[in-house]
Amino acid sequence: AQRVTQPEKLLSVFKGAPVELKCNYSYSGSPELFWYVQYSRQRLQLLLRHISRESIKGFTADLNKGETSFHLKKPFAQEEDSAMYYCALSENRDDKIIFGKGTRLHILP
């Protein structure tokens, strides 16, 4: 069965330090991978997707098929990055999305 694993429930990082949120997945085919973010008192929103290869708010994520990983990275953390981050995958366009349990990122001043 498809599964998304985010090993860290909470990650605390000092402002200006690099950030890496880990995500591993299990899926036999070629899924589409996403990162979603939920800031305090805001709705869940798409941060980035692997097919677009964009950098959003300084975040990047590279799909590593050999390690089945899709870690989210940012070189210099900012206080406004504090939020809940969810890694997710789906098999096909318009299909359901399978979410990980999420990692709460706390940026320390």
Add this chain to the structure above:
Amino acid sequence: EAGVTQFPSHSVIEKGQTVTLRCDPISGHDNLYWYRRVMGKEIKFLLHFVKESKQDESGMPNNRFLAERTGGTYSTLKVQPAELEDSGVYFCASSQDREIYGYTFGSGTRLTVV
């Protein structure tokens, strides 16, 4: 453009009662999805509508849950009778073409069954 609207934002009901959650997708979005997050667990898919048809309802936990999307516009999710384990946050999302535009989520309904 109005976003995805969910009503109510919070609901507290007693075990055995009935609750109906509503989702208004972005106008023109054919795809409508329901998800829920139970405390301490991941956000899980419930079902997917394409217009008024149920495309995938594999995530519906049991027959106490009934989702409808009459006319292909807004959707309702009814829980009858509610049980304690139904407590959680219920999210709705809509998309026109997820490959290009992606999902837009609503702010969720927090359901507490006591």
